[in-house]
Amino acid sequence: MNNRFDLILFDLDGTLIETAPEIADAVNDTLEAFDRPSISQQQVNHWIGHGTRALLISALAFTDKSTTEAVRKSASFSRIEAAFGVHYQKRCGTRSHLYPHVREALQTLHDRGVKLAVVTNKEQRYTQAVLDAHQLTPLFARVISGDTFPLKKPDPMGVHDCLHHFLIRGERALFVGDSSIDVATARNAGVAVWALPYGYNMGQPIERAHPDRVITDFSALIA
């Protein structure tokens, strides 16, 4: 069959997998260990998008009534971040789940010979843990995380790297995401972008980001 796209790049959090509940658990485990009050699920949902490290910094700035800049520079941050890493590894896979039709769509596209990649702002160690927890790793030919390159989304570096790696032109590639960051990334890279309305997008409706299409779920990718 003639594939519409030769390469499809996927965002991770809020697109492939609902990850926010266990991220909130790991953040709250960490806050508790460092004598801070807990934060709500909704706050976590709104902070997703710029990487898990940035989310932890936002949570600490909120609980400490401080700024993200001050948290980043504080002497205790590296210890807190290390503890968070341990908590997140433990929580990974406990309360995350794939959104409807994700596994069957990925498997079908893979079997049709479409190259599949992940381009996420989540740091590499967390990206790998989540993909492994859901047995998704073998389906992806390339995984670009927030710390793979010096710049993360919405910079097009990760998308361009995949296009070059697979020798695929931008017109033959599609980005699938849930946020305005993903739409901006695709625009910056010169590839089409379809969006899911069920993700995080900092609490805003995805239509406002003007993707090329809003799709209800992953079944649209194999229709």
Ligand SMILES: O=C(O)COP(=O)(O)O
């Ligand atoms: O970890 C984040 O904050 C964002 O991850 P995403 O790019 O997969 O949405």
